[in-house]
Amino acid sequence: MTQAAQIQEKGNQLAHGNKPGNWKEYFTFSTDHKVIGIQYLVTTFVFYLIGGVLATLVRTELATPESDFVSREVYNGLFTVHATVMIFLWIVPAATGGFGNYLIPLMIGARDMAFPRLNALAFWIIPPTGLMLMSSFLVGAPGAGWTSYPPLSLVSGKAGEMIWILSILLLGTSSILAAVNFIVTIFRMRVPGMGLNQMPLFCWAMLATSFLALIATPVLAGAMILLSFDLLIGTAFFNPTGGGDPVVYQHLFWFYSHPAVYIMILPIFGMISEIVSVHARKPIFGYKAIAYSSIAICGLGLIVWAHHMFTSGTPPWLRMFFMITTMVISVPTGIKIFSWLATLWGGKLDMSSALLFGMGFICLFVIGGISGVMTASVPFDIHVHDTYFIVAHLHYVLFGGSVFGLYGGFYHWFPKITGRMMNETWGKVHFWLTFIGFNLAFMPMHKLGMEGMNRRIAEYDPKFATLNLVCTIGAYLLAVSTLPFIVNATWSWVRGKPAGDNPWRALTLEWMTTSPPPVENFEVDPVLVTGPYDYGMGSRAKDVDVPFSEADDPALSAGPSSTLRAKPDPVVAANPSDRGTESHNRD
Amino acid sequence: MNIPSQITTLLAGIILTLISFWYGQNHNLLPVAASRNAASVDNLFDAMLTIGTGIFLLVSGILIYSAIKFRRQPDDISDGPPVHGNIPLEILWTAIPAILVLGISVYSFDVYTTQGGMDPMDHSMAHGKAHHPMAANPGSAVAATLVAQADPNQQQAESVLQDPATNAVREDIPQRKDAPALGTVSPRVGASPDNSGTPPQLVINATGMQYAWLFTYPGTEVVAGELHVPLDRDVLINLSANDVLHAFWVPEFRLKQDAVPGRQTEIRFTPTKAGEYPLICAELCGAYHGAMKTIVVVEPQEAYDSWLQSQQVASAETRDRAVAGTVHPALIAANPATLTDEQYLAPYAHDMGIDAAMLDQLRPHQSHS
């Protein structure tokens, strides 16, 4: 029986590139999107380790109720820089800059990004900015939290605060440059025959992410500039002593920072869609529903920001408005979750490390989503706002969500990026250590918060000692859990089993060239002989067993004639029944 | 589909539902509920937890079942069935969550209204003059005036308004409608619907500053570092902050409100269980944020009255000495709870170059503030 992957590979023999890349490039100002992608991934991972060290220091302080490990000022600096590093130097640049850069051109069959030099510039802003942020520990780290609310941020150490503002401005600039690049690349550089509705879902996710970054980041930049005026030359935009209003800052800040959480999770959603489908050997369930729900999240994500401000003096009708929009945004998110479950259902799961992290992601992200709906409810949020319940919630979405997804991405695309396989046994050890450590570290925080432990404190009531100790043990386990990954990745990069072009037998175009792909990726334009998710195509006639489905009606069909499917290019489609309709993106 | 698998699905569904309902009622995650509206917040949480548990069990059940049941055989390299999606199913799992979250929204709205969140701004409460609780309170008025002193704008406004005619003309400027001082009034948790329109039975002013809460009891000269409230009385707290953001949080009341410098806000509740509960600052306010907590003592009216009396005696005794600025700042930082406001403020007054004579002069201005 011929398999979908064989069909797609056969159709793309001409496109297949042959000369693998040169690793020395990785240390230069290269404009190759793959080099830049790897530069992003490695750099941000180093920052992840730094952020992890800061987290471990935070948890060490919190192992006991007294403030006995670092001074209170340093403690505030630790969690402020920890959060800033994790968000702005790890998740955002790793997901968009790293995977986005590496994968988008390959997935749409392009030779590079639309603006290669801009791309390199966006990357090279990051390492010096990261170092600058770290150097703030020498002059007194910023200590007003990653939210940096005035008036506190105006009175707690000018130097550190100014370094923080500059870092955010620079990293924001980098993120805007990258966003412009992705939007243009995705709209203009798709291979002929690939319409928007035939792109891999990761491309849809990056499109939504880039729009969010483009719309929201300038507002943050504005807020940062005003804040620096208040800080340096004594204006009073946000300073009540001069008639300013601190609540205005909160609006500006969250107008960016809520969309920012979607900037951190949407690309991961895209990656999970790829991973789940390939490793379950089944088409993604409801391609169009997933694609459009990313766009819905992008739109709704811009009008929920004040749910971070339910207790800071938001008028009642606004609280209700933001409560309802926040509740509604869980609907498109739910669509994705159920679609992934339906994709897994009845598949042939290979239970590789990539899939394990993907399934771990679904499990943990659902918990974060549920606690998110709870905090959207105003009366309950009034109780838990600014407590450890929030710390638990945000780590379930950012760590259980984004970080698990990124790990899944590393295991899934490592063979393409390096040309070698990672060790599966160590991958599984890594997964279980991370999964257990994570739940130990963060599950108890829900209870702590509801019982009365507020966040951002260096000392706490002794009645919370036991649960906090559990959290700290979990955090140490998490710290240890990165070791198998680092060793596995380094060792496999040098010595791993050669991967071949398409070890997972996937259908998206990045797998249709050598691993690692050559400069310019493809010899000639690749083509969509099958759709990006046409697994099981070899046995096309098979009646699918799905409730409510009718094989012939496109609206009701669950099989290949479903309207929800991403179709191949009708000009070159392998299956005769896919031919003859309109071909997109060809002139 | 054969019958046994339908039965197992049904059974699994029933067990999942039972576990969710059981856990929703027996989670033991919240501290005692000590205010009149706390129980309704808890019921809301129970409901959300029930639904949440159900969804979590469903999702993780499917994940575990798939991991076992649909695991690929080692030598099987064929693909799974070509299922591409199904619109009726998509509609189903769009509609069910949509109905659930809309239900939760309506329920939350209802709880929020009983809590007093929708209570319209009652200007008689916030509007200065004779009946404003703040104006009637010498303690906080001193504090307010001290802050005002540092603010030339406010100073000028006050001196201009000394003239009765100007005062009358400017009756309607927006700030004055909303607040006795400059800045705006923040929306807050107000009266529950059955109390709406009726004045609270007790008004207390709370001021947050790095790193303590100060409570003043209008009509008395008492300034205390801990909050005492009588049991079963409808209490209104006027909240503001002197320096940075703080937040007033009593977990047992399920209530929280930020205190924003430059803004006035309030929080209204009825304590229903006698006891001592932590009163925590829940907004990062600096290095000692974690130490910024005190207690709220809920006690029967008689106990409350005698506490207030003892505080009044104590404050009368220490006032003169304190106004002269002889109390060492370190002492004050050590325990604001036992000090009067003058005592507490003395070092600040000293820093600002305000002497006892000036302070005395300030007193008659209270009614104008």
Ligand code: HEM
């Ligand atoms: C290595 C595992 C991690 C541990 C043990 C950890 C621990 C903590 C702790 C204890 C806090 C609370 C600090 C406080 O409020 O006093 C915190 C805050 C935070 N963490 Fe993490 N964290 C980890 C990973 C991450 C990751 C991967 C992200 C994001 C992508 C992240 C984002 C944040 C954010 C945004 C805050 C809020 C900081 C603030 O309140 O300003 N953390 N973390």
Ligand SMILES: [Cu+2]
């Ligand atoms: Cu948000």
Ligand SMILES: [Cu+2]
């Ligand atoms: Cu505080």
